Amino acid sequence: MKLQRKGGEGSMYPQYLFEYPNVETDFPFYMKKKKYTSVPSHRHDFIEFSFVLEGKGKERINGTEHDLQPGTIVLLLPYQIHEYEAAPGETLLMYICNFDMKLLTSGLESAWGVNELLFGSNNSRSAHIRLEDHDFEEGLQLWERLYREYESSKAWKPIMLRALLLETLTQFVRGGDKPDGTRIEDQRPKTAKNIWPIVQYVHDHYLEPLTLTSLSKQFQMHPAQISTQFGSEFGIHFVDFLHELRIRHTCSLLISSEMPILQVAFESGFSSYPTFSRAFHRMKGMSPRDYREQQGRER
Template sequence: MKLERKGGKDAMYPQYLFEYPNVETDFPFYMKKKKYTSVPSHRHDFIELSFVLEGTGKERINGTEHNLQPGTVVLLLPYQIHEYDATPGETLQMYICNFDMKLLTAGPESAWGVYELLIGSDNPRSTHIRLEGHDLEEGLLLWERLYREYESSKAWKPIMLRALLLEALALFVRGSDKPDGKRIERQHQKNSKSIWPIVQYVYNHYLEPLSLTSLSEQFHIHPTQLSTQFGSEFGIHFIDFLHELRIRHACSLLISSDLPISQIAYESGFSSYPTFSRSFHRTKGMSPRDYREQQWRER
């Protein structure tokens, strides 16, 4: 994975994860089983689904803290800021899945509830649940199967992984809908229904001319309110959010093509080369030309 930390005036922004193994394949899914004691504040532009196997600790998602313990399942949407720490003297062992949102919103399953789960609905969505009893036993077996399948090289592997991933999400949804006595307290997000469809739209149309004004008109929300929501949800200004998506696209073109850099700027959605150059340097810490030369040397 790659981490970017902004410097200078943007140093308050959390770390930004923008790549993971397999991200550029036709099945953008990655899974690992790892032990942690502490993970600093960060965000990423892909979905993360995790399952705690051993240990206890605390996680903060957009500033709201919850407990981590065996059986805790966490579903993080793109760009949510989070961090976690193990209890002193302990280690958290976790399964972690990273995957592209389009892996789940492109098929007919989106009409069955997946889209509402990921993008938002009238009811606030739980970011985390804790499986107990029979559900915990079922979860352990399911996540073990998912991990074994990921590590294998069997035929139809992507099909099996997607099926198991959907099963894990179904277990998450059913766990969050338990009666009050079993339900984990929900993390309330104001206006979640209005912000996440916009995030998904920007994610799908970032190469097109976009602005707070045009988005506010399309989604019937005041530009000031939309700007405030981006700041509170992601700790970043809308324009920087948009530019980061475009810079990622530009990086792919710089690495994989010999297009002139000025053309790449426009191919990546920027209306002017100076804006592209400033944004690229702020995000990557170097010029587009230096980035291309560095990547070509490494490859």
């Protein structure tokens, strides 16, 4: 994964993860099985879904701490600040999935409960649950199937991965709905629920002309309020958030087509080539032309 620190030297915001393996593919899903003793405070613009296999420790999400132990499942939404650390003498063994939010919002499932899970409702939902006894064994088998499928090269692999991912999410939701479950209050700031429909809208319409003013009219919120919430809750300016989505699309076009770079800029939602060029260099550390040549050599 690549790291980027927003806000310059001494910024109040933690490290920002903005890429992971497979992020620029048709199926932006990545999974690993790894041991940890500690992971410093960070945030990212993709979903992280994890399952603890062994070990004990603590995780802090937006400043609120909870236990990590075998059977703990955490669903971390984009831009939430989190860190975790194993207990003294312990090592955390975890399955961790990283994937783009649109994997869950592009199908009919979004109307069947996924939308509520991601963007909130009047009922708070925990960011984590813990499976015990028989539920833990079922969860372990499910996550192992997901990992084996991810590591395989079988036909229709993305279809099976998405099906298994939805099954693990279903288990997460049902585990949190149990009367004796280990639920806590929603880890997101209460004001964040106002911003999530906007986040989803921008994810769906980032190739179109978007401004704080147009979003203000769409969602009946003052532009200054939208700007303030992006900064205080996600640690990122709205325009940077928008540019990062567009540059990700740009990279896909540069890799998969021979489209002239000027056309790529406009196809990615930018109305100004200088703005596009500056945004691309800030994110990738090179020009679009150099990026295309580098990716061509690597491929």
